[in-house]
Each structure stands twice: as C-alpha cells, then as structure tokens.
Amino acid sequence: MTILHHLDQTTLLRYASGDLDEAFSVVVAAHLAMCDECRRELRIAEDIGGRLLEESEMATVSDGAFSRIMCRIDEAEASGETILAAPPIALRGGKQDVPSTLQRYIGTRLADISWKTVAPGVRRHKIALSTPTRSALYMLKIEPGKAVPEHGHGGTEMTLILSGAYRDALGRFGPGDLADLDEHVEHQPRVEPGEPCVCLVATEAPTRFKGIFSRLLQPLVGI
Template identity: 60%
Template sequence: MKTTHHLDEATLLRYASGDLDSAFTIVVAAHLAMCDECRQAVRDAEEIGGHMMDHVDEAPVASDAFEKLMARLDTGENEQIEVDLRKNAQSDSDVPLPLRELIGEHLDDVSWRLVAPGVRKHEIRMGKKGESFLYMLNISPGMAVPEHGHGGAEMTLILSGAYRDKLGVFGPGDVADLDEHIEHQPIVEPGEACICLVATETPTRFKDLISRLMQPFVRI
C-alpha cells in the first residue's frame, strides 16, 4: 500500500535538527523507514543545514561554555536517542528497523494488555521521566475509537491494518501528525486489526463522559 499521509514539514525539520524527544523521534524514524518521500526530505533538510553551518559566521563562546555543556551531558538534558534510518531491506521482519530494539522482530510477538473491549495496548517505556508517552495499540476490525482531541502533539504511525476518519484512510506506513486543534474518531477498516505506534505529549482528551471516566484505567 502506497504511503499517502506524511509527516508535517515542521516535524521533519525538527527531527533533522535533533529537536524532538525520544518518543516522537522513534515514531518519526519508524515512518522514515517505511516512506521514501519523507526519508529523502530529511536528507535534504540535513544537507541544507550542513551547508548553512559551513557558511555561518563564527560566534563568540563564553569562557564557561564547555563546563556547562559537560554538566548538561551528565544530567542527560536534551539527550537525543540514536536511530537507524535504513529501509526494511532483506528482512522478514514486519517491524520498522528503528523500532525493533524496543519491541522485537515481529508484531505477533508483542505482548498486549486488554484495556477496553476490542482495544489492546503495549506500553513502551523510554526510561526518562517527564517525556512524552510512547505506546502501541491493537484495535479490532470495525472498532470505532470514541471521538477525541489532544492536549498537545500526537503522532500515530500505522504498522498493520488500517483506519479511517475525517482526514482520510490511514494504512501501513501512513502517519497522522496531529496537534491540539484536531478532533477525530478513527474507525478501523473491516477484515484486519489495526496496529499502530503512538507518541503523545499528553493523555487523549475524550469527548463523551463514559470514555473520560474510563481513561484513568485505560491510560490512553
């Protein structure tokens, strides 16, 4: 299936400059492993950035700059996760390469926890408190997720199956790069469960009362 939903240009630039936290970096890198178009866009952004660095005027550096840099490294501040952007070549794995170290080689091997009828979840711990959340969802065919919005950025990458909402149909490799202004109700296409990778800054903001009451237990 051809990728039709891509990353926002601002997201690609932030990724190329190392300005995303680990959860969003993993989702972006996994999408890049599945999308030739966005992968080339990142290469172009990195090339432009390198050219600009080669021609920028030198700026004065404070005498204590090195000590401050080392202190930030010691505390892990602004740490960027290393990812491999190679395409999924010559492998029988159905998991994008940047995600394999976190969940393994095959989607069938992921351990799921039932959080609601027709919805299973796998949490991926990034090991750094205060960062965005990263998890996977496995949603049954024909299942409608309650209508919801987002308190901040949310990025969803489809790994298997498909869903549709007012933004269109999202299949394998497609990514929904959303902000706090978008409200939608994904409905999984018939015939196959939809497995997706999600990074979010804040918990989902459900509209109906029952979903809001269940949210502390579901933790989506």
C-alpha cells in the same frame, strides 16, 4: 506500500535539528524507515542546515567543546538514540515486520508483542523509554470494525500505522501512514474490516474523549 500521510515539515525540521524527545523521535524514525519521500525530505533539510552553518560567521569555540561533542555522540550510540542520519528501509516481509529503528523497543515481530486489554476490542502495549520525558510511547491493537470514541488531544500526538488500516475525517491511514496531529484536531478513527490495526503512538498529554461515558473510562483505558 503506498504512503499517503507524511511528516509535517515542522516535525521533520525538529527531528533533523534534534529537537524532539525520545518518544516522538522513535515514531519519526520508524516512519522514515518506511517512507522514501520523507527520507528524501530529511536529507534536503540536513543539507540546508549544513549550508547555513558553512555560510554563518565563525564563532569562538570554548575549550573542550570538541571533546564534549564526541562524548555526546558516544553516549547516544551507546543508548541506541537516533542520530540525524536517515534510517534504512527495514520492512522486508517474512518473519520480521517491525522497522529496524523500533526493534530495540518491541522486538522484530508484531506477533510477539504482549498486549493488555484496555477496552473492548482495544489492546495496548506500553513502551519503556531510556530518557525521562513527559511524553508517552505505546502500541495499540484495535480489532476490525472497531471505532475509537471521538476525541481530541491535549498536545501533539503522532500515530504510525504498522499493519491494518483505519479511516477518519482526515482520510484512510494504512501501513506507513503517519497521523501528525495537534491539540486542535478531533477525530474518530474506525478500523477497516479484515484485520486489526496495529499502531505506534507518541503523545504529549492524555487523550481528551468527548462523550461522558468515555471520559469516565479514560483513567482505566490510559491513553
């Protein structure tokens, strides 16, 4: 698997510092499970952060601070929240084809996901989050040759390809590739022939479709 599209450096640093909400953290962790290069970059970011802490001036720590930190770690582990350590590679072929960091949300096999048709050739699976957030997390399954209407984004959007591939003005996106986009990007992905494209998507705001017909359908599509 050759991955051509990686995490933006700002996103990687935000993940390392715990500054991403659950929806985006899930997408980043799933990409890290598939991408050697970004795992190396994450370790570098964590090392730099550790050195900066070691070299910074000592500050007074309030009573009970250590206990609060340990409680926070216990809560995160109990809820399955991603901690800073880089996840292992999880795609081993065979029956399991879902990154380990994503399995508690959708199971171990893409074939077992229950889909809802939202438009011709487009199916969606909403993913429930354990923490309140304005962001949304969902799966898309788009049939071969199908083009998503041209659109932009009301905020940050991350799309991780789990199987299949699509092309747009930014290039080809195949398994493991991550489209880390902001509100300034407009594109029209078209799925390659041969097999459906299955994606994991996190969004801050609903998609902004350009065409009038597409905009009218957007509330029904729900992406």
